[in-house]
Amino acid sequence: MSDIKGGYFPYQAFRESLNRPPLSARVWRCDDLADQRRSLEAGNVDIVALAHHNSTDGCNLLPGMAVSMQWLKPGGTLNGHAHAWWHLFIIQSGSGELTLGDAQAVTVSTGDVLLVPAWTRHGFINSSSQPLAMLNLSNMPQMAQLGGSAEAVV
Numbered sequence: 706m707s708d709i710k711g712g713y714f715p716y717q718a719f720r721e722s723l724n725r726p727p728l729s730a731r732v733w734r735c736d737d738l739a740d741q742r743r744s745l746e747a748g749n750v751d752i753v754a755l756a757h758h759n760s761t762d763g764c765n766l767l768p769g770m771a772v773s774m775q776w777l778k779p780g781g782t783l784n785g786h787a788h789a790w791w792h793l794f795i796i797q798s799g800s801g802e803l804t805l806g807d808a809q810a811v812t813v814s815t816g817d818v819l820l821v822p823a824w825t826r827h828g829f830i831n832s833s834s835q836p837l838a839m840l841n842l843s844n845m846p847q848m849a850q851l852g853g854s855a856e857a858v859v
Contacts, residue, residue, distance in 0.1 A: 769850070771846050803821075805826065
C-alpha cells in the first residue's frame with residue numbers, strides 16, 4: 706500500500722511554487738485562423754483550441770479556462786449535447802440557430818453573445834449560406850481538474 710502514501714513539502718516551498726511568471730500576451734491572426742479552418746474542412750464541425758504555446762498544456766489559456774474558434778458549415782448541425790462545463794459563445798460571423806433543450810430554437814447572428822450554463826443541452830444549426838463562426842470560451846480545464854469533464858447523452 707505504499708503507492709498511496711502522500712508526499713510532504715515545507716509550507717514555504719509550497720507557497721513559492723505558486724509564484725509562477727505571468728503569462729505573456731499572445732495574438733491569433735485572422736489569416737492564421739482561416740488557414741486552420743481550411744485544414745479542418747473535411748469534418749462537419751471545425752474547431753481549433755487556441756493555445757498559449759505549442760503544447761496541449763498551453764490550451765489552458767487562462768487559469769481554468771479554454772478558448773477555441775469553432776466553425777459550422779452552411780447547412781451543418783451540431784447535435785444537442787450537455788456536459789459539466791459552461792460555454793460563452795461570441796458569434797463572429799454568419800447566422801443560424803442555437804438549440805437549448807426542449808425550448809424553441811433561438812436565432813443567432815454576428816455580434817451575439819450566448820451563455821450556455823453547465824449541463825444545459827445545447828446545439829447549433831447553420832441555416833445560412835455562410836459558415837457560422839464562433840469564439841468559444843469555457844471552463845473545461847477547470848472541470849477536468851475537478852474530475853467533472855463528463856458529457857451527457859440527453
